[in-house]
């Protein structure tokens with residue numbers, strides 16, 4: 595096991611995770627009894643628990659400080675924008691993008707943490723989610739959803755999987771090529787200065803560009819494995835892919851202890867609203883936020899918890915750069931403490947970063963020959 599693998603060993607955090615879940619569960623029960631006096635037993639298992647938790651997070655009942663790893667969506671709320679001036683704090687003096695480039699050139703950063711979203715893949719031809727007009731959520735009218743995010747909502751999927759199966763056919767990895775930004779990540783890893791790449795994307799382009807698994811945290815899951823979201827039984831990936839290709843929703847064939855068959859719809863292991871994030875997300879971030887000396891957040895609207903809180907969790911001495919078309923910040927009472935901002939395309943920033951570490955030509959070569 596390498597250092598990077600061993601320091602995020604998946605074991606050892608169960609107690610903490612359980613304590614956190616117990617806390618949130620208590621909140622769920624409290625909220626439930628406030629409304630209709632339902633009992634603990636009436637929550638009826640993990641599915642309803644996660645759904646209850648999802649609503650609690652959405653409605654803002656779960657305190658910001660609670661470590662919630664259930665995916666939630668704040669996108670229906672107004673997302674606060676960072677004010678139109680460069681932020682600064684006593685711990686993190688304001689820096690320009692050029693200052694960060696200079697530091698990179700001087701070898702100041704040895705542990706770069708990346709927090710990325712759909713914006714890094716738009717140059718590959720994959721739409722992001724929330725850009726008005728071109729974003730995926732503005733282009734789902736054919737599914738007649740009450741809200742666009744339902745296509746990735748576990749409750750909706752359990753009764754109507756067809757929209758997701760249709761969309762997944764278009765979004766599945768394989769048709770797209772990595773961008774300059776994805777190639778930069780592989781170069782940072784090869785140079786030995788990449789601590790970890792946290793991605794919300796399910797397009798697999800980081801991997802395709804050559805970023806090894808040990809550097810990757812696919813926070814919103816992956817198309818490369820599949821399972822039943824209700825009983826967790828694994829599904830053969832070729833069978834899953836065939837079902838997606840044919841757009842025929844597949845049901846779980848697991849024999850239950852009472853001899854019934856699970857019979858719920860299965861899906862690739864991408865994380866839906868109302869589901870938990872992979873254990874690796876929580877386990878690795880606890881270590882990485884302490885170790886990172888530069889955090890680069892790229893191409894994300896920072897609207898989906900718990901991922902959106904990552905940039906503000908890094909230690910005070912870590913420089914915190916935002917690379918995005920817009921100034922963004924999470925919904926909630928606090929904002930990420932970015933101390934540098936590059937407004938523009940992630941690929942433009944990637945070229946400048948590669949040049950700063952002496953790999954500008956190599957980046958262009960890889961992108962051209964890909």
Ligand code: OAD
Nearest residue numbers: 711712713716722723724746794893894895918919939940
């Ligand atoms: P969004 O669509 O919410 O945000 C993309 C951000 O990238 C926006 O702020 C854009 O302005 C910016 N952007 C677009 N193209 C860019 C470019 N070439 N260079 C720089 N910035 C660019 O996407 P995410 O934040 O990734 O979850 O969305 C987070 C999650 O919401 C997704 O993982 C998905 C979605 O619901 C699930 O499906 C589970």
